[in-house]
Amino acid sequence: LGWEVLSHPPYSPDIEPSDYHLFLSMANVLGGVKLNSKESCEKWLSEFFANKEGGFYVGGIMKLPSRWKQIIEQ
Template identity: 45%
Template sequence: MSKRITPFASRYCSTLDRLKEAIRRKRPGLLRRGVMLQHDNATPHSANLTQQWLQRYRYGWEILHHPAHSPDMAPSDFHLFGPLNRHLGDVAFETEDDLIS
């Protein structure tokens, strides 16, 4: 991996810190069971600072690498997630079965 420095990497690491804290508060025990974090090869994700953060703080997180600009997400998907988030944004599911139903 090439050595890259980006001002966005420190901001991304701060976002990962907030994510880790939110998971700890909202889903107790999930950090111990494992978290899957999907990355593409965007510069903040592949920067040395981010890689160092992941090595130091991820606590067993599995990193799923995903190519940038992947065709897995069609442009139509972008029109799905906004309304879905507005519809379900305040909904909390107690169990996985509740989520599925």
């Protein structure tokens, strides 16, 4: 097929999942929230996702190319 196998890149904190759009938004809202049980965590997550407009996800996805470019150029 003519495919070239690339080695796995080393770990980079620049592409840490906690920096992604969704997790940053969750971290901003979670400040001071107490989740004392699995049920309270599930309820909080359900409400968090239910309250997000579709544009929120589109906005995060649209930021990915510039983020990837920034990481590659570093």
